[in-house]
Amino acid sequence: MIGIPVSQIVIGTLFLNQCTIQRMIPIFLVVWGSFGVFKTLLSTGERVRNHVRKNEGEDDKEKNAKPNPLDGLISVFLFAWFIAGNYWIFSVYTTVNTVDSTSALYCHGTLYYFAFWMTIAMYILIGVAILIACCCCFVCCCCCGKKGSADIEK
Numbered sequence: 451m452i453g454i455p456v457s458q459i460v461i462g463t464l465f466l467n468q469c470t471i472q473r474m475i476p477i478f479l480v481v482w483g484s485f486g487v488f489k490t491l492l493s494t495g496e497r498v499r500n501h502v503r504k505n506e507g508e509d510d511k512e513k514n515a516k517p518n519p520l521d522g523l524i525s526v527f528l529f530a531w532f533i534a535g536n537y538w539i540f541s542v543y544t545t546v547n548t549v550d551s552t553s554a555l556y557c558h559g560t561l562y563y564f565a566f567w568m569t570i571a572m573y574i575l576i577g578v579a580i581l582i583a584c585c586c587c588f589v590c591c592c593c594c595g596k597k598g599s600a601d602i603e604k
Contacts, residue, residue: 458483465561478535
C-alpha cells in the first residue's frame with residue numbers, strides 16, 4: 451500500500467521543475483504521496499496498537515472503535531487536494547507539450563502521464579468500489595426479500 455504514494459513522491463521530486471505549463475502538477479504528486487504515506491503509517495500504527503491491546507487483554511471495544519480524528523482530517527484534505535489536482539492535470543490536457551522542453555506548454559512526459567493515469571486509476575477504483583457496494587446491496591436485498599417472502603407464506 452505504501453508503494454504508490456512513495457512513487458508519487460519520487461516522480462514529483464525528480465521532475466519538480468520540468469512542467470512549465472502547470473507548475474503545480476509535480477507539487478500535487480509530492481503532497482499527495484506524502485500525505486498518502488503519512489495516512490498509511492498512521493493507519494498501520496493504529497492497527498498495531500489495537501492488536502497489542504487485544505493481546506494484552508485490553509480488548510476494550512469502545513477504545514478500538516473510536517475513529518482517529520487526524521485520520522478523518524487527512525482524508526478530507528486528500529479529497530480536496532485530489533479535486534485540485536484534477537483541475538491542474540485536466541485543464542492543460544489538450545495543450546500540454548511533452549516533447550519540446552523549451553516550449554511554455556511543456557511538461558515532462560513521465561511526470562504528466564504518471565499524474566494523469568494516477569488520477570484516472572483513482573476514478574476506476576472509485577467506480578469499482580461503487581459497483582461492489584451496489585452488488586452487495588443487491589445480494590442483501592435478494593436474500594432479505596426471499597427470507598421475507600418465506601415468512602409471509604408461513
